[in-house]
C-alpha cells in the first residue's frame with residue numbers, strides 16, 4: 269500500500285480498522301488535559317476498562333464471604349487460575365495443559381532453570397544473546413555459579429556483527445554448532461527488548477535440541493505482540509510477564525510454558541510446593557508429592573487472586589480478538605509509523621536511524637543521532653509517551669489494541685515541530 273502523510277489518509281485507515289473500537293476500551297493518561305499517544309505498551313500496557321470490575325468482584329467476594337470465597341465466590345478462587353490457561357494458550361500457540369500463570373518472570377526463569385539446566389562437567393554451556401535483558405543475565409550467571417561453574421566460561425553470548433544493530437540467525441546457528449555437545453541450554457529473549465528484533469525461534473530451537481540441549485525463551489516482549497507457536501516449534505520451556513502487551517497491570521503475574529513431553533513426570537528435577545500437588549488430593553494434606561499432570565506441577569503457592577483478576581479481564585479481550593487480527597493490524601500500523609518517521613526525517617533533514625530489523629513485532633527502536641535527549645523531553649511534554657534507552661535510543665511501540673493510524677500521523681507532526689524547534693536553538 270502507498271502510504272500518505274496526511275490526516276485524512278490516516279483517518280481512512282482507522283475507518284477500515286477492525287480494531288478501532290478497542291481504543292475506547294482502555295484508560296489513557298492525559299497530558300495538558302489531552303489523551304496521550306501511548307507508545308510504551310512494550311513496558312507497561314494500558315488498563316482495560318473492564319479490569320476494575322474484575323478486581324472489584326474479588327474484593328466484594330472477600331468482603332462478603334471471607335474464606336468461603338475459595339469455593340463460593342462469583343469465580344471461586346481455588347481454581348481461578350484455570351480460567352486463564354485456555355485463552356493464554358491461544359496467545360502463545362500451546363495446548364492449555366502446557367501453560368499456567370504463577371509468580372513473576374525472573375522467579376519463574378529461576379524455577380525453570382531447576383528443571384531445564386542440569387549441567388554436567390562435559391555439558392554445561394549456556395548460549396544467549398549479548399546484552400540480554402539484565403535480569404536474565406543476572407539469573408543465568410547466578411544459576412551457573414550455583415552449579416559450581418564460572419559464568420565467564422559457561423555463558424556464551426552471540427554478538428552482533430561490527431556496525432550492525434541486529435543478530436544474524438546464521439551466527440546463532442553456527443555458534444550452536446561450535447559449542448556442540450558442551451551445550452546444555454539455549455535461553456534467548458524471543459523479541460529483544462532493546463532493538464525489537466524477533467528471533468527465529470523455530471530454527472534456533474531445532475538447532476539447540478540437535479546438540480542435546482534444552483531450549484527456552486524469555487517471551488516478555490513477544491507475548492501478545494507476535495505470533496507464537498510454542499508447541500509446533502517444540503520449544504522446551506518459556507516464560508513471560510503479563511504487564512507489557514498483555515495489559516494485566518504493573519508487576520503482574522508471569523506465565524510459563526512447559527512442553528507436553530515433560531508433563532506428568534515425577535522424576536523431573538523441580539522445586540515443588542502444595543499448589544503443584546494433585547488438585548483432587550491437595551486438601552488431604554498428604555506426605556508425598558503427587559504432581560499435577562499439567563504445567564501446574566510447577567506451582568508452588570496458592571495464586572494471588574487479586575493479580576489474576578485484571579489478567580483475566582485482559583485475556584478476555586485477546587480471546588475476543590485473536591492474535592491473527594492483532595498481528596495483521598500491528599504490521600500495518602508499524603509500517604505506517606516507519607513511513608511517518610522516514611517522512612519527518614526527510615522533511616527536517618534529521619538523522620534518525622531505525623535500528624529494528626525487518627523481523628519485528630510492533631516496536632521500532634530509533635537511534636536519535638545528535639540531540640536525542642531533548643527530543644525525548646519535548647515529546648513527553650507534548651503528550652507522546654515513549655521510553656528512553658542509553659545511549660540515544662527511543663523505543664516506540666504502536667500497540668494495535670489502542671493505537672490508531674491517526675496517532676502515528678499526529679506523532680509525526682509533533683516530532684516535526686520538536687525537531688524544527690530544536691534546529692532553531
Ligand SMILES: Cc1ncc(COP(=O)(O)O)c(C=O)c1O
Pocket residue numbers: 372373374375401403404457461486488489509519
Ligand atoms: C526481556 C525481559 N526479561 C525479564 C524481565 C524481568 O521481569 P520481572 O521484573 O517481571 O521479573 C523483563 C522486564 O521488563 C524483560 O523485559
